Amino acid sequence: MEEHGGFGFEDFAIEMEEFEVRKVRKHDRMWQVEEGGGIVQIPLYHEGVVYFGSMNRIFYAVDAGTGERLWQFRTEGILLESSPCFHEGMVYFGSYDRNMYCLEAATGKLAWKFETQGRINAAPHISGGRVYFGCEDQHMYCLDAETGSLIWKVQTQGEIYNFNKPLVHEGVVYIGCFDNFVRAIRIKDGSLLWKFPTGNYGCVCCPVLHDGRFYVTSRDGFVFCLTTDGKQIWKFSRNEPVSIPTVHEGNIYFGCEDQNLYCIDLEGREKWRYKTQGVIWLKPVGIGPNVLFPSFDCHIYLVNARTGKTVWKFRTEGEQSPLPPAYDTFEMVMSRKQTKAEERDGPAKRYEFRLDEEDNTSTYKSRITYQVSTQYAAKGKYQVDSDEEEF
Secondary structure: OHHHOOOHHHHHHHHOHHHHHHHHHHOOOOOOOOOOOOOOOOOEEEOOEEEEEOOOOEEEEEEOOOOOEEEEEEOOOOOOOOOOEEEOOEEEEEOOOOEEEEEEOOOOOEEEEEEOOOOOOOOOEEEOOEEEEEOOOOEEEEEEOOOOOEEEEEEOOOOOOOOOOOEEEOOEEEEEOOOOEEEEEEOOOOOEEEEEEOOOOOOOOOOEEEOOEEEEEOOOOEEEEEOOOOOEEEEEEOOOOEOOOEEEOOEEEEEEOOOEEEEEEOOOOEEEEEEOOOOOOOOOEEEOOEEEEEEOOOEEEEEEOOOOOEEEEEEOOOOOOOOOOOOOOEEEEEEEOOOHHHHHHOOOOOOOEOOOOOOOOOOOOOEEEEEEEEOOOOOEEEEEEOOOOOO
């Protein structure tokens, strides 16, 4: 699984399968850990210990059987989707403080840290004694796993923000990027082998390999099937962003922001879809004859992989939300066109409004232009007709 670009949720579910299956079937709670910050990072399970980071800047090791805190390590930045990975007694993860960390898994003691020029919000991968990861400074890094020293880095044209670990296969590392390309990079020297355009709005996942084919998704709603030399075989289209795909039981499964889990065959033909009440953002996990996946409707589902019928669903605590957090931070400036009466009163004026947490609504019966600037994309303008509509 290490060579095939596994994902944190998948690692956690599959590696804990024997340990957890009895409890899952009973739907009872084993333990709960409460911390002072939101937990967005996918946990890592290894030999009875769960490792995860939090928005309170702390990385934790917790006993999987009891929930007892074994140790904690404080960074200088929040810990988001850069899910940790384990290798030879060490645990690796990135932080918003621009560092990649390597800790002793048994004690939490710092072995080394490597500073980049941007926030690290991409999952690392360890293979052949090397650490591979992307960064918001528009570089792909290759480090020595033991010492943290730089072996090479590759410049891209966009931030790298991958939900799953880079895929390493037969001397090549594969990674997606916000410049709308998937790249194949030689691990020997960091040279580019090929790159494939995935469409608009960036690519937040690395390819998944199955039976000599790559499967990759893009934020504009496509699932691509590629040859190992980067040529397109087919594509499956949805109008909204889709999750990282899973190949299981001879089919491909993925979630979508239209709140459906999809099952398509290996030639890109839809077989069934399963409707929930929330966005399905994370990669599904194949377990035996079933598929496991979470939804933003506060449920985790187990469905039959062949038929798409419900096996069970489990309701978590919290308020139901059909939408995930925003993909990226942004600022918004709103301006409105002057009325004819205002134009007669004098030269054109610019009306600007700021939205904040205390007062985030604006009501106007006029043509409103939005200019949104994100950290990942060029500025774009969007127009709507407002009729006392809240924003």
